[in-house]
Amino acid sequence: MMTTFLSSDAACRVTSQEIIKILQTDAKLGLNENEILKRRKYYGLNDFEIDDDEPLWKKYLGQFKEPMILLLLASAFISLVMRQYDDAVSITIAIIIVVTVAFIQENRADKEIEALKRLVPPKCVCIREGKSQHIYARELVPGDLCILDIGDRIPADLRLTEANDVSIDESSFTGETKPSMKTVDSISFGSRQTSISDRKNTAFMGTHVLNGNAKGIVICTGENSEFGKVFQMMQQQEAPKTPLQKSMDALGKQLSFYSLSIIGFIVIVGWLQGRHLLEMFTIGVSLAVAAIPEGLPIVVTVTLALGVQRMAKREAIVKKLPIVETLGCVTVVCSDKTGTLTKNEMTVTNILTSDGDIAEVTGSGYDGEGDVLCGHERVTYDSHPLISKIVEVGAVCNNAEIVNSHLRGQPTEGALLAVAMKMNIPHIRQQYHREREWPFSHENKWMAVQCTPRYNPNETRLYVKGSIEQILKLSKRYLHQGAAAQLTEQKVREFMADSNQMGAKGLRVLAMATGTSLEDLTYVGMVGIIDPERPQVEQAIAQLKAGGVMVKMITGDAEKTAKAIGKYLNVKIKKKAYH
Incomplete structure (x- = not known):
């Protein structure tokens, strides 16, 4: 068993294979239970000791x-x-x-x-004994293998072993607002001490994944992490x-x-x-x-x-x-939208096909309760092929999981899986073997997967989801009455108008396409997703305004969507207030 912490400065200088040897772990299976117990006994919990035990x-x-x-x-x-x-x-x-x-x-x-603190401890996804587990972050030990996805808070200092278009918000450490792009390659700086921003193959505790997904091996936990060093300095400062x-x-x-x-x-x-x-x-x-x-x-x-x-x-x-x-001195409150003003439980409410058919989706949350209705008819996998194709693309081009009504992954992807559950096709993704993935990024604004049907391994399919603007740019055709038709500028304007109507209702729009390559896509339709507001949010905003406090909403949604949600929540939107 390894008996010393490996600093992030040292870890960034060696290859991922050397890290695996030094930490005596496995890049695929992770640690076994006996080794975990030994290391936890030696290193302790991935937590911070607060000097507040005075009588x-x-x-x-x-x-x-x-x-x-x-x-x-x-x-x-x-x-x-x-x-x-x-x-x-x-x-x-x-x-x-x-x-x-x-x-x-x-x-x-x-x-x-x-x-x-005991009620809501942070969690993370970790591979132990070859199985993906959802564990408390405080239980991590050096050598653990962690999985990172968009939106995740990094639970410990990690040396990345896999990175797919990963960018991380490290502003809490570096002060830089620009995300840090990550790699798995070792970095050579000679004898010079590296800074946080230099360590492009390391992810630090407390930072957040903005794009892509990755795997990493825990190198430092608790007060030995870079975040822990900052924590110790803060403990020495008087409030x-x-x-x-x-x-x-x-x-x-x-x-x-x-x-x-x-x-x-x-x-x-x-x-x-x-x-x-x-x-x-x-x-x-x-x-x-x-x-x-x-x-x-x-x-x-x-x-x-x-x-x-x-x-x-x-x-x-x-x-x-x-x-x-x-x-009582507060004059301005700036609030994040997702998860603060809203529940962060994305729910698909509308499906619009490239043929113009509209389906409404009932129910909310991730328990699969609800129906997909086209007119007054309940949609099944065989009754409406184009609606089914949109749901299939959203479920297959997806990295989330729903286990016992609990989401593991991004809420937007969870909403797409929930629709598949409502159409009684929750296992549609298992019918495909994924060969390649193009992760979502804020530059491209789309995600794609290349896969083959398990019943026909000679066929290759590409499923893509993303912003309506980017999907239409990538598409050459659209499905019309079961056949592919040429995507003209007139049809693009029509599809964009449909998207704008959804956005004006406060819905987040996600478009779907299929094809054989990124240069040969066929647009199939779009879904409208809403994040329900938290109870009493509107009342709280009204009370703040009555007290002379200005309320500002911070969101990454499209402008029309943000304005619609702001209007719904009674947050005044000025023309120049959207940045």
Whole structure:
């Protein structure tokens, strides 16, 4: 068993075959269960140790560090020394109330956040003992073989062994907005230390796959990963103070300055008048203590605590009380559309053939519940050949899987598989043997697979799906009444008009084509896909607007689709707001 971590700087300099030997793993089968247990015992979990195990009494005493609290403590002490017991007791009670409320809220929030972390741990796809498994990312060990697809969050530092047109968003590390294109080739830099952006054959924990698909071997986990190094640096940094904390700190310092000034002024004036210094000092201290608003921290703390409780009733967890005030300073909310405003459960709602036939699809989710209806007739595989061909292309040109109503893969591809399930052809993909794949990329905006039917291995077919613009550019013909007809400019305009109508309804349009090569495709039709909005999203946006907060939606959809969805969600779209 390997007993040291292999840094990404070292891993990027050697070939993938050498990586396999160094990590003592298998490029096809992955690790076996015994080896996994040994490595987990040695390396630990793919997780981060958070230095937050200090005892409760230390956390409680930590609440006394605020300048206003320290000032009140000094005031209570002076009152006690001067035998002003009523003032000393009242100030002490005020301090205890403020500190206790803040401590209880922070401790409660910590427990709720920990419970949430255990509730939704990140997962990944891994090959172990030759079988593809969906496991928790924290269970990965060096030497594990991981599978990556579009949209996946990379679970650990990986040395890529296979890469099909892969680009990864590494902006969290490099600051570069341009995606990093990946390769499997080793990189030579001599003795020079490589940067993150130099390591083109390595995928880093916490980054996201934008295009293509890949396989990679885990080289570093947890705090030994590049993300882990950043995490350790962040642990050493103190959180910035909120506007309210800064204001309270400034007030505490100002009150301290004014209190000392009052004491000094009265003592000096009394001394000049020939009075007893101790008497003048006592008067000065009494005035200074009286000037300190001991009720202010109570009012602020109770007000913020009430805000926290109101937010808790709406299922929002606030760890630090002053965060409530910070939220009140928000003027703009930028929200991702997919998975935030919407469920990220893509559902095909319409199918439009190249013949002009329209089918409606009922049901949502990935359980196969629903029907495909053309008019009032239920569509089956044999009843409407062209609709069936569109569904077949979408299911075969697809890398997703639906297992027990749970999707493994991209939601858009899951929606296409769900339609096949609704037409009772869930295993249509198994009737073909895939020979080659052209992965989807944001440059090409299409995906293609070359396959042969298992019942006729001498025949080669090409199934392509992608944006309507790109599919029509690649197509020379279209299916019309069961035969291929020449694709004219007039027909292209008609198909584009159909696509625009779908987009205006907020549907994401995906076109389908078949053929024998990319230079000889036949357009068969398109599907309209919608991502249902999350419950109460429209109400939340309306409440934000009523509070004077501007809401912006971030999406990669086509402009007409984005505007339609924005209008539906009550997000105002300006002509120049789409970038």
